[in-house]
Amino acid sequence: MFKKMTSxxxxxxxxxxxxxxxxxxxxxxxxxxxxxxxxxxSFCKTGDFGRGNVFVGLANYQAVLTKTETWQSLWNTxxxxxxxxxxxxxxxxxxxxxxxKKIAGRSIYRTIFFLPMVCAPAAVAMVWKWLYNTQxxxxxxxxxxxxxxxxxxxxxxxxxxxxxxxxIIGYNMVLFISGLQEIPGDYYEAxxxxxxxxxxxxxxxxxxxxxxxxxFIVQTRIIGALTxxxxxxMVMDKSNVALPNVQSIVYLFYQYSFTNGNKGYGSTLVIxxxxxxxxxxxFLQKLEKKIVYQN
Amino acid sequence: MKSDAKRNTAxxxxxxxxxxxxxxxxxxxxxxxxxxxxQESISVNPFYIFPHDGWHWENFATVWKSYNFxxxxxxxLLMIFWRVVCACLTATMAGYAFGRLKFPGKNILFxxxxxxxxxxxxxxxxxxxxxMSKMGMLNTTFGLVFPGLVTAFGTYLLRTGYQGLPxxxxxxxxxxxxxxxxxxxxxxxxxxxxxxVSLGIFTAVFAFKDLMWPMIVCTNxxxxxxxxGLAKMQGQYGSEYPVMMAxxxxxxxxxxxxxxxxxxxxxxxxxxxxxxx
Numbered sequence: 001m002f003k004k005m006t007s008x009x010x011x012x013x014x015x016x017x018x019x020x021x022x023x024x025x026x027x028x029x030x031x032x033x034x035x036x037x038x039x040x041x042s043f044c045k046t047g048d049f050g051r052g053n054v055f056v057g058l059a060n061y062q063a064v065l066t067k068t069e070t071w072q073s074l075w076n077t078x079x080x081x082x083x084x085x086x087x088x089x090x091x092x093x094x095x096x097x098x099x100x101k102k103i104a105g106r107s108i109y110r111t112i113f114f115l116p117m118v119c120a121p122a123a124v125a126m127v128w129k130w131l132y133n134t135q136x137x138x139x140x141x142x143x144x145x146x147x148x149x150x151x152x153x154x155x156x157x158x159x160x161x162x163x164x165x166x167x168i169i170g171y172n173m174v175l176f177i178s179g180l181q182e183i184p185g186d187y188y189e190a191x192x193x194x195x196x197x198x199x200x201x202x203x204x205x206x207x208x209x210x211x212x213x214x215x216f217i218v219q220t221r222i223i224g225a226l227t228x229x230x231x232x233x234m235v236m237d238k239s240n241v242a243l244p245n246v247q248s249i250v251y252l253f254y255q256y257s258f259t260n261g262n263k264g265y266g267s268t269l270v271i272x273x274x275x276x277x278x279x280x281x282x283f284l285q286k287l288e289k290k291i292v293y294q295n
Numbered sequence: 296m297k298s299d300a301k302r303n304t305a306x307x308x309x310x311x312x313x314x315x316x317x318x319x320x321x322x323x324x325x326x327x328x329x330x331x332x333x334q335e336s337i338s339v340n341p342f343y344i345f346p347h348d349g350w351h352w353e354n355f356a357t358v359w360k361s362y363n364f365x366x367x368x369x370x371x372l373l374m375i376f377w378r379v380v381c382a383c384l385t386a387t388m389a390g391y392a393f394g395r396l397k398f399p400g401k402n403i404l405f406x407x408x409x410x411x412x413x414x415x416x417x418x419x420x421x422x423x424x425x426x427m428s429k430m431g432m433l434n435t436t437f438g439l440v441f442p443g444l445v446t447a448f449g450t451y452l453l454r455t456g457y458q459g460l461p462x463x464x465x466x467x468x469x470x471x472x473x474x475x476x477x478x479x480x481x482x483x484x485x486x487x488x489x490x491x492v493s494l495g496i497f498t499a500v501f502a503f504k505d506l507m508w509p510m511i512v513c514t515n516x517x518x519x520x521x522x523x524g525l526a527k528m529q530g531q532y533g534s535e536y537p538v539m540m541a542x543x544x545x546x547x548x549x550x551x552x553x554x555x556x557x558x559x560x561x562x563x564x565x566x567x568x569x570x571x572x
Contacts, residue, residue: 009397015475016398023389024404026445031411034422041421095314098307105311111558112315115322117565118554120504122522123543126529127325130536138324141342166318174566198303220569227415230506234526237533250417258511263421270417277415 041267053264060268069244069252070269074276076157077248081225083161084168089218091165092172093210097202099173100180110177114170121167125234128163132235150235156242163231168224172217179213180206208293215292219284223277229254249273329354329541336536351537358541362528363517368549370513371520373436375502378443382498383491385445390453390487391479395465405454411447417507424511434518439509443502449494452568456490457483489567496557496564503550521546 005013042060044053064070095113099106116124131138132149140146149159183206191201229250236243247255249269257266328336330350335343358364392398393405423442432438460483468478509523516527525546532538554561 012396012475013398015479016392016396016401019388019392019396019479020404022385023445023447023450024407026385027407027411027447030423030442030444031414031419031447032407034419035414037422037425038418091314095311098311101307103304103307103311105308107558109311109315110562111555112318114558114562115318115551115554118500118503118550118561119547120506120522120525120550122506122525123546124321126525126539126543127321130328130540131321131324133536136337136339136536138320141339166321170318171565171569174562175569178566223415227417230504233506234529253417254507257421258424263425267421270415270421274415274418281413 038267038270041264042271044264044267046262046264056264060265061272063265064268064272070249070272072244073247073249073252076246077226077228077250079157080161080164080228080248081222083158084164084225084228085218085221087161087165088168088172088221089214092169092217093176093214095169095173096176096180097206100177110170110174113173116167116169117171119167121230122234124167125163125231128159128166129235132159151240151242153242153245156236156240156246160231160235160246163235164225164228167231168221172221175217176210176213179210183209211291211293215288219281219288222280222284226273226277226280325540325543328536329544331537333535333537354537354541355545358538358545362524362542364542364545366517367519367521367524367546370436370439370518371503371522374439374509374520375499377436377440378502379495379498381440381444382446382449383495386449386453386494387484387487387491388479389450390455390490391457391483393450394454394457395460395483396475408447408450412451416442420507420511423508427512432512434513434515438512439520441512442508443498446494446498448568449498452494453487453490456487460486492560493564493568496561497568500550500561500565 041053043055043057045056045059046053095109099109129150134140134146134148134151137149139149147155150156187205187209188201191205196204227250228248232246232248232251233254236246240246250273253266253269253273256262256269327345330352331343331346332348332351335347389408393401393408419442427433427438427441432441464482464486465478468482473481504522505520506522506526509520510526513519513523516524519527525542528542529539
């Protein structure tokens with residue numbers, strides 16, 4: 001392969017290796033070596049003292065896959081995604097369409113909606129936990145209710161989902177706005193001349209032409225929502241009775257790996273999550289070809 | 296016809312104002328609670344929205360001193376600084392090579408970048424922690440920066456940036472006798488400045504928001520970041536609401552101020568990088 005190259009090509013290749021070396025070496029040490037170690041550890045029992053790994057075969061997988069806790073937390077994660085993704089996307093799309101018109105105060109609205117994106121989720125979750133407080137919280141006092149927002153297993157997952165939606169709307173909206181700006185204005189002009197109204201234009205022009213953006217947002221948000229951790233960790237106390245019905249799979253991973261020191265079991269959990277996400281991605285890719293509008 | 300348009304604009308504003316209100320209420324309540332006394336924050340009957348016996352701005356100073364916010368700010372800033380420097384430097388080099396140069400093995404090496412982007416990040420955490428632990432790097436700035444030394448996503452982003460530049464620029468330089476290094480430094484790199492700014496902002500915001508890694512790698516209150524520090528505080532003083540809200544305010548404030556000043560760059564930076572994720 002190298003012999004056929006001219007000396008100029010060889011020089012270029014040398015430069016290229018020099019340029020990619022830091023990134024490739026970094027990726028190998030920081031990411032690819034860890035993938036192998038995590039897979040290996042998922043077959044091992046790692047004790048509290050971390051003294052060497054003892055190979056236990058599929059014992060961790062058996063434990064993970066037979067515990068109801070695993071399936072419950074996987075279901076909790078999916079439930080969270082089922083709130084965050086559809087509501088986060090639909091509300092963001094509506095706001096993006098409204099802000100894409102020439103309207104007074106556009107940039108102020110955009111700044112406000114995007115604000116949660118630059119805030120640490122740890123702080124955001126703390127504030128919402130206080131808003132949700134049953135006795136002294138703002139929500140119950142304003143609505144004169146006494147809802148246990150985050151300690152009633154039946155509604156706690158919805159409350160967490162609401163925080164997720166609130167946090168992500170601005171981000172999705174900004175992506176939608178840049179998608180909307182790529183749709184040529186002539187399409188709308190032509191439609192207006194033909195007498196199509198706002199809603200017709202939205203359904204027949206905006207929706208199909210925006211579908212690549214929409215699909216992209218939905219896909220990345222599904223993956224993002226499936227790895228949710230910060231909100232559950234900050235909002236749910238360890239003593240909260242609703243915790244088993246809210247904790248996500250990554251929350252469980254954190255607890256086992258770093259609170260209980262059972263890194264083998266934690267590795268198994270994260271491998272299970274990886275497989276789940278891979279399968280989902282595969283089907284999403286297939287779906288993309290079917291539903292996304294192509295020119 | 297005209298009144299229709301007016302009515303539509305009015306409806307649009309009403310929807311937007313209601314949404315803006317919902318977005319701002321948590322921030323408002325955070326600050327309003329932060330300036331109340333502990334007693335007042337948990338008084339329900341009567342329930343005050345605004346502080347009734349004075350606005351206790353000194354709560355911020357108390358929190359600032361008692362939780363050593365100077366150290367938290369410093370640690371967070373150092374982590375962000377080094378992550379941004381490392382990300383921009385390594386990604387611009389690799390992005391240029393992948394975007395513009397020809398070399399054997401390019402596709403295989405680039406597939407490493409793509410694979411890293413597809414895998415959920417949690418899979419790296421335990422081994423990365425073990426490496427830091429073995430190297431004695433727990434509770435250090437290097438430990439905080441470690442997972443961000445290189446960036447697959449940034450490489451991908453910068454590669455797209457370099458691919459978008461016209462071929463003629465480099466050809467002209469080549470005829471003038473510039474070697475690859477000179478072409479990169481003098482001509483190509485300055486032209487991808489906007490991609491670099493996007494990557495820098497993106498890296499900074501996500502480093503700032505990260506909770507799990509600092510919590511694992513820096514367990515001491517004096518070595519950790521704002522996010523992980525908040526988690527620690529909540530564990531200890533979770534029922535002193537004004538204290539917690541003052542801490543939360545101090546934790547989000549620097550990024551919010553920077554965001555409001557550079558909002559255009561922030562929104563564009565995150566949108567363009569996020570859009571290519």
